[in-house]
Amino acid sequence: MISKKLQDAINAQINKELFSEYLYISMQAWFANQNLDGFATWMDAQGKEERFHAMKFFNYLIERGGKVELKALEGPTVDFKNPLAIFKAALKHEQFISKSINDLMELAIKEKDHSARGLLQWYVDEQVEEEANVDKIVHHLEMVKDDPHAIFMLDNQLGTRVFTPPA
Numbered sequence: 001m002i003s004k005k006l007q008d009a010i011n012a013q014i015n016k017e018l019f020s021e022y023l024y025i026s027m028q029a030w031f032a033n034q035n036l037d038g039f040a041t042w043m044d045a046q047g048k049e050e051r052f053h054a055m056k057f058f059n060y061l062i063e064r065g066g067k068v069e070l071k072a073l074e075g076p077t078v079d080f081k082n083p084l085a086i087f088k089a090a091l092k093h094e095q096f097i098s099k100s101i102n103d104l105m106e107l108a109i110k111e112k113d114h115s116a117r118g119l120l121q122w123y124v125d126e127q128v129e130e131e132a133n134v135d136k137i138v139h140h141l142e143m144v145k146d147d148p149h150a151i152f153m154l155d156n157q158l159g160t161r162v163f164t165p166p167a
């Protein structure tokens, strides 16, 4: 059975992952309104990935005999300036999530919960990838600035993303 402390912290993390989904589909809506359908597709895949992150914690809590307690979701930002500002905000958000996962890992170590440590290591590695993916797009957007032709090419490229849950 999982400790109450760890259970509460994982429930708080489930809320953060679901908020992440909310944030990314809000960004998806902005891109769709701008007719940047490829960026919107990328955000759609990102949102689905966040939902997967939330449900992985959700299923784990149940497996450990813990209780899932869903809390109210905060409303995400709905107005954005431009694609670069969006991806910078996404990067900042992922850095915040990485810190939160690291704090959870610290707690699992303190609680001597080796099983939770194993689960959290998956998230630690996942966050490296999350930050790297978003950081790369930030750099691409900084390179192309407002060049419509380059934005259009980037839109085509990002539109190929599909989220496939890991086996």
Ligand code: MG
Pocket (backbone or CB within 6 Å): 017, 020, 049, 050, 053, 097
């Ligand atoms: Mg996540």
